Amino acid sequence: MSLGPHLLLALMEGTVAAFVLALTALGLTLVFGVMRIVNVAHGEFFMLGAVFAWAFAHLVGNPALGFLVAVIASPIVVGGAALVIDRAILRRFNYQPEATIVATIGLLYIIQQLVLIFYGPDARSVEAPINFRVQLPWFGYSGYKLVVAGIAALLLLATWYGIAKTKLGLVMRATQFDSETAQAFGIPVDRVYAAVFALGAMLAAIAGVLIVPIKQAYYLMGLDPLLLSFIVVIIGGLGSLRGAIIAAFVIGISDGVISVFFSPNLSKILATLLVALVLIFRPEGLFGGKAR
Amino acid sequence: MLRVEGLNCFYGNVQVLRDFALELKGGEVLCLLGRNGAGKTTLLKAIMGLVRARSGRLTLDDAELSALPAHAVPRQGIGYCPQGRRLFSELTVEENLQIGLMARDRGAATLERVLILFPVLRERMRQRAGTLSGGEQQMLATARALCLEPKALLLDEPTEGLMPSAITTILNTVRRLKAEGVATILVEQRVEAALTVADRILFIENGRSCESVAPDVLRDDPRLLHHYVGVGVKRERLGVQRS
Structure with a gap:
């Protein structure tokens, strides 16, 4: 293959990876932005999404139907787990930044070990729901990867719309800017926190579901997306949604090209x-506002 | 209507309010005067449930506010205009007002009435709140509180840092709400401004509610002011802004 098609392939791989990364990082930055919590266990929600996707696909049997069930049910299960974690752990620490970092580090290991006990150490694959190849003049490309990019793009748009245009999003943004004043205007801040934490977890879980037919479900698979999400969120600016998405594309695509x-x-x-470099020259991130 | 009885509040181990008591009727404007750190802002926060009372009772009409979580307090009909305005400065004017309306499920009719009081805001609806002038920001903060159609209004230093014309607008609004039967607690450093709208002045010292007097009494006898508010205030300096 000559340079041109090679570059095209690298760009396509990078773009698909960037979409999945953007979903995961969006969840992380949302939780940090609204709740001021650094969720070290965020990658485990990604992993749980993938593992539950395997479980649902396994239960159902038929690949297409199994995937459909997984893409809906898996984030719901993970979101439910996040609600329990919020209630049982984060709220008890009163959402203090330092305490929640330590708590979520512990959570990372607890979730990993639970999965190791009940799911095992194997990497298991899930069959892609669709099985066509897009034939370009130089190479064929997995149709499923294009579906992944499409679903991720839709979800990014839906999240943006939800935050920017709906009442629920307004409530979230108000809580983010000034939680005390939000309370003084009837906003139940602890319920907003619970919802945001669940939403962040669900975004990571969906990313996990989407990735599992491409990679495999494995109990340590959450570490890589966690690291990349932190890289993206720091470059984009902690708490900045736009920054996270732009940085996800910069990192995802350059990662694809440089890797190839x-x-x-x-x-x-x-x-x-x-x-x-960002931390030295622009600690608030490329798109982050000044610390409040 | 609004009643505070035996209120004790703490920040950690430091007691900020001690057996605080006050009573306020509909259409009454009570001005709270006291030194910095006397507990004025804490009292308003305690009424809103933002600082939890360790003991004491807070009631609005028949509702027991002290039993409610903080987010349920405004829904009983209390509008709060915090010190320093605390606008959601990155949201638009419209969104700030929307948050006020949502607190008690009020709609376009309420918004319309509020905008009649502050017509300037109508031209600024899509502008970010943080880009407004100081006077406009205060109007927005007041308007946001009025979007709840409150029975009681808590204003914490609403004229701080404003030009005289903006101060007049705010004080006129207080008078207008008084005529509509809204009970108002006004924390104010500008004694003269306060005297023109208040029905009653309540002094607060070290977290205790002290004497309560009519504004006339204070005009004739500034010694009370001297005692409770500080040595810097002399009669001829009334109305000059202190910092």
Whole structure:
């Protein structure tokens, strides 16, 4: 394959990865933005999404139907788990930033070990719901990956619409800017927190469901998306939705291209270097506002 | 209507309000005067449930406010205009008002009535609240509180840092609401401004509610002011802004 098609393939791979990364990072930045919580266990919601997707697909049997069930039921189960975690752990720590970091580190290991006990150490694959290849002049491309990008794009749009245009989104933004004043205007802040935490977890879980036919469901698979999400969220600006999405595309696509032409390690090195540069020269992130 | 009895509030181990008591009828404007740190802002926050009372009773008509979670208090009909305005400065004017309306499920009719009081805001609906001038911001903060159609209104230093014309607008609004039967607690540093709208002045010292007097009494005898508000206030300086 000559350079042109090679680059095109790298760009396509990078774009699909970027869409999935954008979903995951959006969940992380949303939780941080509204609740001021750094959720170290965010990648585990991604992993849980994938593992439950395997479970549902396995239960149903038929790949297309199984995937459909998984893409709906898996985020709901994970969102429910997030609600329980909010109630049982985060609220008890009164959402203090330091305490919740330590708590979510613990949570990361608890979730991993639970999955290891009940699901096992194997990486299991799920069959893609559709099985067509898009034939380009130079190479064929997995149709499912295009579906992943499409679903992710729809979800990103839906999340943006929900936050910018609906009453629920307005309530969330008000809580984000000033939770005390929000309470003084009848906004039940603890219920908003619970909803945002569940929503963040569900976004990661959907990303996990989408990725599982491409990669595999494995109990340690949450670490990579966690690291990448943090890179994206720091570059984009903690709490900035627009920043997270733009940074996800910068990191995702450059990761795809550099991985194909050089090595995946180099792309991680460059991404981490970029984080360091951002932290030195623009600590609030490229699109972050000043600290409130 | 609004009644505070034996209220004790703490920040950690520090007691900020001690057996605080006050009573307010509909259409009455009560001005709270006291030194910085006397507990004025804390009292308003305690009424809103933002600072929890360790003991005491807070009631509005028949509703027991002290039993409610903070977000349920405004729904009983209390509009709060916090110190420093605390607008949602990155949201638009319209969104700020929308949040006020949502608190008690009020709609377009209420918004219309509020905008008649503050016509300037009508031209600024799509503008970010943080970009308004100081006077406009205060109008927005007041308008947002009025979007609840409150029975009681709590205003914490609403004239702080405003030009005289904006102060007049705010004070006129207080008079107008008084005529409509809204009970108002006004925390104010500008004593003279306060005297022109208040029915009663309540002094607060070290978290205790002290003497309550009519504005006339204070005009004739500034010694009370001297005692409760500070040595810097002399009769001829009434109305000059202190910082």
